[in-house]
Amino acid sequence: MSNGYDLSASQFSPEGRVFQVEYAAKAVERSGTSIGLRGGDGVVLAVEKLVNSPLFENDSGRRIFTVDTNIGMAVAGLTADGYALADIARQEAANHRQQFGSPITVNHMCERISAYMHAYTLFGSARPFGVSITLGGWDEIFGAQLFKIEPSGKSFGYFACASGKGEQQAKTEMEKYKFVDMPLENLVQSAGRIIQLAHNEAKDKGFCFEMGLVGKDTAGLHCINPEPWLSLAVQAGLEALHEEDEDSDD
């Protein structure tokens, strides 16, 4: 099908597709699910960390990063690419603060990262980033903001978004709710539910739940795995699992 037009990102196919970018998206589809939910007064980012081995430490293989005091970033896809982009994001935030004396807004950060990721889709000498970045932030003026950036550099603002293996499952679950005015506790519980339901136990044995949270209740600071919300989310996930078991028993 691709017939030689997929060897570098600098080539179009006759149908007008850039295959390398599409292959990068496939790398995202292979990774553990990551979701973002935007509520009334905060944003929750949650990740299904697929655990290949009980030898791993609990908090390693981190896929959620703090990129500025009030902005968090979740990564789906090649995690190493995600690390590099987290560093770029942090530099952008720092530069903005140094130049303009005030913190970068989430939409500006999104534009800068999109432009950066897009630049890598233009040349044959580099490959595109194999990650989908979910950016979540909160501030006094704009409130809660959620953006997702795809490997092509395309980005959208979302009320709720998902990427990775369980993307379809997660989206189905998300469409049932209206997150826009949801208080933080319910948002966190929904995140726990959605990740649990998007997880495919048959294919991937066991996962570790990781969560990033920023909102009015965290004083505008992005926190990773903060209590008591982490417990709420994990609990909600377990309850969802039991419901599912009960349904399948009937």
Next chain:
Amino acid sequence: MFNNGIVQPLWYNGPSPGQFYNFPGYANNGNMKQCHETNNSDSTRSTAMITTGSSVLGIKFDQGVLIAADTLVSYGSLSRFQNIDRIFKINDNIIMGGGGDFADIQSIMRSIDQKMIEDQCYADNIAMRPKALATWMTRVLYNRRSRMNPLFIDVVIGGIDENNEPYLANVDLRGRAFSDYVVSTGFARHLALPLVREKKPADRDFTLEEASELIRQCMEVLYYRDTKNSSQYTVGVCKVKDSTSNQCDVEGPFQVDEKWSFAKMVKGY
């Protein structure tokens, strides 16, 4: 001009057209040239202070540290900016008072603020401690002075270190660091330091009340005797609240209780 078909220069060892020329026998003339060149070796930059903050005084007590400075930034002998906070809260464990060239203080504060954000990005719930910051400042200032491009500052860094121990240090523009129960910069070094050392009990630390009273007294003395001090000052407090948290704020502005009634006793008043 032409010799064997090759163009010869019109003169040797003289000025090149379009370039700044260093006249022989004069060192480091043509300062404009040095502005544009990269400075790896000797260069004379202006190391004069322009807008300056005066003294800063830090006192350690049993539960924490107090750092006080007046709210004046002078422009030579002009009291130009009279309401400037020179005490900064760095994070929940650290406060810092800045004296010396204020532009350099602002510059280092930008770097420190960014450092604290990076600290937060590590997401390990560990905030930097004062000794770490003081060590970092020392290295930065020493390296700058070694390259003949100093940050003209004299800072007092204090706070709560690991094991809830109070920490107080003074780092100056040459990268000299010094930690003690009382540190100061500028005129306070001459006027306030002996005052505090005299009042120090031999067998124990100061209490908060004693330290506060000393700050009040020293600020008064500094106002009377240091011409570059004003009567308004702020005080940074960093003290242990309980085993896991500190109370770290900048309080003020306070006013020196000026007593000028003795002026009538001075001949010629």
